Amino acid sequence: MTTALSPFEAAVHPFGWWLPAWRLEVAGGEAPEEKGIKAVERFDLDDPDETSDSPLHASWGLPAERAEQAYTFLIETLEAGGDLDRRGRALAGFLAGQLTVDATELLRVQDGPALHLLAGDGDTTWRLSLTPASTTHDVPAGHRIGCLTALLSEFLRINNTDEVTFEVTFGTHDVDLDVADPGAAFRTGWPGDGHWLIAEEGDDEDDDVLWPLDATSLRAALTESERNLVKTARAGTTLWEFDDALPEIPGDELVSWLARDLYATIVTEVAGPSGTLLAYAKHFPLEGVLWGETDSCLLLAGPERTALIYVSG
Numbered sequence: 001m002t003t004a005l006s007p008f009e010a011a012v013h014p015f016g017w018w019l020p021a022w023r024l025e026v027a028g029g030e031a032p033e034e035k036g037i038k039a040v041e042r043f044d045l046d047d048p049d050e051t052s053d054s055p056l057h058a059s060w061g062l063p064a065e066r067a068e069q070a071y072t073f074l075i076e077t078l079e080a081g082g083d084l085d086r087r088g089r090a091l092a093g094f095l096a097g098q099l100t101v102d103a104t105e106l107l108r109v110q111d112g113p114a115l116h117l118l119a120g121d122g123d124t125t126w127r128l129s130l131t132p133a134s135t136t137h138d139v140p141a142g143h144r145i146g147c148l149t150a151l152l153s154e155f156l157r158i159n160n161t162d163e164v165t166f167e168v169t170f171g172t173h174d175v176d177l178d179v180a181d182p183g184a185a186f187r188t189g190w191p192g193d194g195h196w197l198i199a200e201e202g203d204d205e206d207d208d209v210l211w212p213l214d215a216t217s218l219r220a221a222l223t224e225s226e227r228n229l230v231k232t233a234r235a236g237t238t239l240w241e242f243d244d245a246l247p248e249i250p251g252d253e254l255v256s257w258l259a260r261d262l263y264a265t266i267v268t269e270v271a272g273p274s275g276t277l278l279a280y281a282k283h284f285p286l287e288g289v290l291w292g293e294t295d296s297c298l299l300l301a302g303p304e305r306t307a308l309i310y311v312s313g
Contacts (some may be wrong), residue, residue: 055097071096210280
């Protein structure tokens with residue numbers, strides 16, 4: 001599943017899932033006329049060409065100077081509404097960093113509990129509006145996955161240029177897993193997806209085959225993958241250049257929450273209420289793929305559906 005969502009577009013929906021009391025809108029275009037707009041405060045921002053600070057820093061709660069005011073306004077508004085958890089705080093920080101990355105000016109408009117931030121360079125403007133929500137909306141799993149993978153790729157870049165990408169493909173199967181050994185039944189009954197097959201005796205580690213993971217091994221691989229995602233995201237910025245300590249996981253790292261939501265969304269689609277889940281993988285946990293050394297693949301199988309997660313750099 002590929003996506004062309006911008007970082008702003010990708011962040012709007014997770015904001016609604018994680019902070020359902022709020023409605024977030026982001027729009028860009030020509031700078032609006034200020035007639036009728038009462039600016040509570042106006043701020044000049046550093047020339048974006050004169051700073052190399054990453055717009056992602058604010059997601060860690062450490063906004064660059066140019067994003068600091070936008071970050072403060074967002075957090076203050078959300079805290080006043082209550083129920084701001086660590087993942088919501090990290091996502092709000094990400095939005096503050098993205099909003100101001102190319103801007104030279106920030107305009108704040110407060111309308112009761114609603115907050116409007118306009119950031120632009122005189123020619124174009126991004127508007128972020130945060131208002132109390134009255135209803136919630138279900139989001140199709142495919143779109144949810146597209147948003148999460150687009151955001152993950154923002155944090156995971158090889159040599160600070162090429163994105164690590166996540167492709168999720170759902171399928172169906174006709175194998176009866178309500179048997180004494182569902183793993184053996186699936187291994188012999190699943191025809192493959194046209195490229196990947198389940199490993200058999202005599203197969204080599206270098207072959208394009210998937211090796212079974214029991215529940216304990218899967219949990220361990222997911223834990224190590226999450227740890228490696230955090231390390232990779234932190235290594236992509238000078239912010240942690242002299243700090244090798246591994247932070248609390250999950251904690252203030254947006255990449256952790258994105259990965260957890262992605263996996264939970266896929267499992268819900270595949271396993272459904274039964275909870276039956278088989279796993280097969282190659283180059284998993286995620287490690288070499290995060291540095292451009294190899295690709296990784298994880299196959300999840302439930303009672304009727306499969307999900308193939310292909311990660312490449």
